[in-house]
Amino acid sequence: MSNLFYQGRGRKPVLDQARGVYMWDKNGRRYLDGSSGAMVCNIGHSNENVLAAMRRQMEKSTFGYRLHFETEASETLARRLAGKMPEGLDRVFFVSGGSEAVESALKLARQHALARGAPRRWKVISRRPSYHGCTLGALAVTGYAPLTEPFAPMMQQMPMIPAPRAYLEGFDPTARETGQHYADMLEARIEAEGPESVLGFILEPIGGASTGALVPPPGYLERVRAICDRFGVLLIADEVMTGAGRTGAFLGGDHWGLRPDILVMSKGLGSGYAPLGAMVADRRLVEPVLDAGGFAHGFTYAGNPLACAAGLAVMEEIDRQDLCANAAAMGEILLARLGGLMQRHEIIGDVRGKGLLTAFEFMSDRATKAPLPKHLNAHQRFVDIAYDRGLIVYSRRTRDGLEGDHVLVCPPLILNGGHIDELIDGLDGALAQLTQEIAPAMEAQ
Secondary structure: OOOOOOOOOOOOOOEEEEEEOEEEEOOOOEEEEOOHHHHOOOOOEOOHHHHHHHHHHHHHOOOOOOOOOOOHHHHHHHHHHHOOOOOOEEEEEEEOOHHHHHHHHHHHHHHHHHHOOOOOOOEEEEEEOEOOOOOHHHHHOOEOHHHHHHHHHHOOOOOEEEOOOHHHHOOOOOOHHHHHHHHHHHHHHHHHHOHHHEEEEEEOOOOOOOOOOOOOOOOHHHHHHHHHHHHOOEEEEEOOOOOOOOOOOOOHHHHHOOOOOEEEEOHHHOOOOOOOEEEEEEHHHHHHHHHOOOOOOOOOOOOOHHHHHHHHHHHHHHHHOOHHHHHHHHHHHHHHHHHHHHHHOOOEEEEEEEOOEEEEEEOOEOOOOEOOOHHHOHHHHHHHHHHHOOEEOEEEOOEOOOEOEEEEEOOOOOOOHHHHHHHHHHHHHHHHHHHHHHHHHHHOO
């Protein structure tokens, strides 16, 4: 009997050690980490250079409260991170995770509105489906019913527009007209809400867990930026999953030259070595807030020197090993191989992604895009089958969290061709087993 509890009662083997792209349990069984944990371990497990940097910091100090001291680790990481940002984003606020980063961004946006004399601006538009974190503020901009509905009475639900799921809705995902169609929904919603009440728009440049590596149509992000500028709405980029090289560029938005007003990161920034996240904002937003009395927000572990030392070493490894380029190159190969699985397994209805943020979606009919019967819980069953075969992947419900199934395949950025072969073999075997298991239910439809 464990004293721990998390989402459910399920138990897993005890982790013994992890190296590179592999993990071992106490029984000596090896697993290929095909999802980088929860899309976290971008540089792989137990990197010696990161561990050495953490040891050096531990010998000096493990904690220094931000109201008492500045630390070299946090100052250096902030400077290094600002150098990777779009032009103008140079003020950094460290946190311990993605939910904290999103919460910080929402509060900064609101305090900036107050500081500049616009108290009526409080609405932050987001997309459905989407996931931005588990705190009440982050849930208010999350479009994923199973996670939000239990807490609806406790939070101020924010307005939403559809995510650009062109492949499900009969539009050409490669057409600029499609990008304009979905971006125009933002303009319509701002006007419907009243532009004077809209504070911001938050989005993932490339979809994460809720939409399964959804790449936006051409022109979408550029038009979104223009719409936000026209209405004086702050654009908040949630790069918690897409940042730190995951998509083949340091930031997911870099593929389109996106310049948000506020950007949030976590996951790959600390790469699993320490809890670490960051909000990075334009100086023009931060300075008025500080002038008006300061940012009324904070966390005990903000700027923790040990976490920042780990994050700095992670960034150095991303550059030293040129992991953005490797993610781009290996991602093209992985997407092509996933396309091969789609040809062999009719259960796969779509393959998508960028870099090493990739996914495939299950469908009962590719032509109609009909999902599998939701009672099959196919996405979770697939994860369990793969795990039993020594392969770790990650899954979610595609359609507002209520039905549909997709599987995220997001291995560490140190991936090589041999790892891809092993990964595809594991997926192939798990797909064959799942197809066999659900065949009676599909025939009975």
